[in-house]
Amino acid sequence: MKYLDEYRDGTIARGLAAEIARRVTRPWVLMEICGGQTHTLMRFGIDEMLPPGIEMVHGPGCPVCVTSLETIDKAIEIASRPGVTLVSYGDMLRVPGSRTDLFHVRANGGDVRIVYSPTEALKIARANPLRQVVFFAVGFETTAPANAMAVWLAKREGLANFSMLASHVLVPPAMSALLGSPRNRVQGFIGPGHVCTVMGYHEYEQLIRKFRVPIVVGGFEPVDLLEAILMLVTQLEQGRAEVENQYVRSVSYAGNLPAQKILAEVFEVCDRKWRGIGGIPESGLNIRAEYAEFDADRIFHTEKLSAEESPDCISAEVLQGLKKPVDCTAFGVRCTPENPLGAPMVSSEGACAAYYRYRRHAVAGSGSR
Amino acid sequence: MCLAIPGKVLTSENRGGVRVGRVQFGGITRETCLDFVPEAQVGDYVIVHVGFAISRVDAEEAKKSFELLESMGLLQEELGPETEIS
Ligand code: SF4
Numbered sequence: 001m002k003y004l005d006e007y008r009d010g011t012i013a014r015g016l017a018a019e020i021a022r023r024v025t026r027p028w029v030l031m032e033i034c035g036g037q038t039h040t041l042m043r044f045g046i047d048e049m050l051p052p053g054i055e056m057v058h059g060p061g062c063p064v065c066v067t068s069l070e071t072i073d074k075a076i077e078i079a080s081r082p083g084v085t086l087v088s089y090g091d092m093l094r095v096p097g098s099r100t101d102l103f104h105v106r107a108n109g110g111d112v113r114i115v116y117s118p119t120e121a122l123k124i125a126r127a128n129p130l131r132q133v134v135f136f137a138v139g140f141e142t143t144a145p146a147n148a149m150a151v152w153l154a155k156r157e158g159l160a161n162f163s164m165l166a167s168h169v170l171v172p173p174a175m176s177a178l179l180g181s182p183r184n185r186v187q188g189f190i191g192p193g194h195v196c197t198v199m200g201y202h203e204y205e206q207l208i209r210k211f212r213v214p215i216v217v218g219g220f221e222p223v224d225l226l227e228a229i230l231m232l233v234t235q236l237e238q239g240r241a242e243v244e245n246q247y248v249r250s251v252s253y254a255g256n257l258p259a260q261k262i263l264a265e266v267f268e269v270c271d272r273k274w275r276g277i278g279g280i281p282e283s284g285l286n287i288r289a290e291y292a293e294f295d296a297d298r299i300f301h302t303e304k305l306s307a308e309e310s311p312d313c314i315s316a317e318v319l320q321g322l323k324k325p326v327d328c329t330a331f332g333v334r335c336t337p338e339n340p341l342g343a344p345m346v347s348s349e350g351a352c353a354a355y356y357r358y359r360r361h362a363v364a365g366s367g368s369r
Numbered sequence: 370m371c372l373a374i375p376g377k378v379l380t381s382e383n384r385g386g387v388r389v390g391r392v393q394f395g396g397i398t399r400e401t402c403l404d405f406v407p408e409a410q411v412g413d414y415v416i417v418h419v420g421f422a423i424s425r426v427d428a429e430e431a432k433k434s435f436e437l438l439e440s441m442g443l444l445q446e447e448l449g450p451e452t453e454i455s
Contacts, residue, residue: 036372089419117420119402139419142373145405146421153387194373197416197424220372250416250424259405259423349372 016226017049020233027053028236029185030229031178031321033171034192035062035349036220042358044222050229057185057321058354060174060277061192063138063167064091064347065319068273069309071167072097075136076105077302078165085111085128087121088136091347096340098308102136118150125154125162134296136165142194144168144285145259148266151287151294165296166287169272171195172203173283178320179211186321188232190225191217193247198263200255204243212241219247266291275343276309276316313342318351325352332360373418375426378403378411392417 032038038058041047047056060066076097079086086102093102093112106112111131115121118135125133137147147164154162171192178184191204196217204215214235218228228246235242245251263285272284287295309315312330317323325331325344335341337353344350348357376392381403383389388403392415399420406422409415415422 119420142418142423145423146402146419149402149404149421194416194418194423197373249426256405256423258407259421262405 012223013044013046013049013226016223016230017051020054020226020230021051023230023233023237024051024053025237027055028187028233029055029057029321030188030190030232031057031059031186032190032218032225033059033061033175034190034195034220035065035347035351035354036194037061037190037192037218037225038351039349039354040220040222040225042354045358046222046225049226054229054233057324058318058351059178059189059321060274060319061140061171061195062344062347062349062351063140063143063169064089064095065315065343065350066169066174066274066276067092067095067138067167067343068275069098070273071165072101073099074302075134075165076100076102078134078296078300079105079110079112080108081300083130083132085113085124085131085133086136087113087115087124087133089116089138090114092136092138094340094346095343096310096346118146119153122150122153122159122162125159129161131161133162134165134300135162136167138167138169140169140171140192140195141199141263142192142197144267145198145256145263148262151266151291152262154294155291160293163294163296163299164287166267166285167272168267168285169274170269170283170285172207173280174274174277175204175207176210177277177280177283179207179213181320183320183322186213188213188236189215190228190232191215191243193217193219193224193251196245196247196251196255198256198259200253201243201245201251202253208241208243214241215243217243217245217247217251219250274319276319310341315342315344315352318344325355326359328352332356373416373423375414375416376401378409378413378415378422381409381411390422392422 102112121135201217216228216231267285268288269282270284270286271281273279314328330341335345340346344352376394379391381390390403391398392401401417402421406425409425414426416424
């Protein structure tokens with residue numbers, strides 16, 4: 001890819017880091033929202049290139065991590081029924097529910113399959129007309145339009161054996177919840193570049209008016225993130241709080257209108273419980289009544305299961321940027337990607353998994369103090 | 370699963386009212402829904418997420434952004450190696 005090399009260039013990265021160091025006069029706490037950005041930060045050691053005063057904390061932007069335990073348990077319950085084929089994105093299979101995970105349901109004879117695109121879920125439903133194919137659909141605003149399209153296509157072709165267990169989450173309400181918390185430490189945000197590719201960035205102006213915190217929409221390459229950090233630091237040092245767009249090669253102010261249109265057609269905003277964080281008003285997307293026949297939540301009635309998190313897991317604090325994964329006593333010991341205790345250890349975009357992969361050395365040093 | 374990757378549009382066709390194309394990512398190609406990027410033509414770069422293109426990567430904007438970054442690189446030369454953060 002033609003442009004990628006320039007965005008990974010080491011000289012430019014060091015130049016940006018030096019410029020950040022030159023502009024910083026006091027400490028700042030910055031949060032990247034998106035798990036993909038967390039992954040890049042850890043992989044390229046960007047947090048370690050920054051001057052000591054700049055602390056990066058990691059946000060809740062990993063859909064695998066924030067899907068509520070109750071919803072995971074519900075997916076597990078549905079997948080265990082005869083005649084049901086449950087399909088989802090790969091990482092969802094390993095997310096621990098309160099008693100088991102989807103992987104074990106499959107090992108015990110359940111028909112659980114991995115898809116890489118919602119269109120594959122439709123293909124499976126077409127090929128298996130005698131089975132109920134339930135697509136366990138999670139994701140932020142980036143993924144939701146593709147998932148919405150699957151429901152729209154299913155309705156258009158009358159695919160009666162297809163339904164969706166929807167657990168979509170929205171970024172701006174989560175940022176609002178973090179900023180509104182009395183424990184908040186975050187002074188500036190790197191906005192989620194692919195969420196904004198779909199939604200644009202006008203929604204963030206409201207957040208800035210309310211909380212006076214700078215937000216720079218950022219990309220995913222090392223140089224993107226360093227540039228976004230530089231833009232944030234510049235705003236903070238100048239006492240400005242504005243929304244700026246670093247990721248101009250993909251993000252426009254208005255976002256992707258065809259994607260927003262299908263979103264609004266199929267989904268509506270709802271309150272949503274986030275794993276580790278709790279209920280956030282108007283922070284999710286559910287299937288509209290017009291598409292009720294494709295809503296697994298309405299088709300399958302499940303007992304209300306009492307769901308409990310592992311007592312060792314501090315993912316609630318990790319997801320709110322209050323603690324680092326290395327602060328967790330289970331990190332790398334009782335909790336590893338092979339045997340995750342909490343959701344942030346599952347997906348490569350989860351903060352705990354990213355630390356495990358690239359910062360395990362930190363356990364012996366800072367984390368165990 | 371939230372990653373989105375840039376790729377080059379190789380083909381484009383209308384299949385039952387949905388625009389579908391083959392998109393090349395390095396050595397592999399994948400069938401991709403192009404419905405959300407009506408402006409993207411064969412030969413353009415798009416950013417793809419879960420099998421759906423969500424934006425066309427604007428070559429002009431990419432160049433502008435790159436020039437800015439390049440000027441930052443030059444800035445670093447002026448500052449000299451001792452200001453490097455290891
Ligand atoms: S390391 Fe494991 S147990 Fe600790 S917070 Fe992360 S996911 Fe939870």
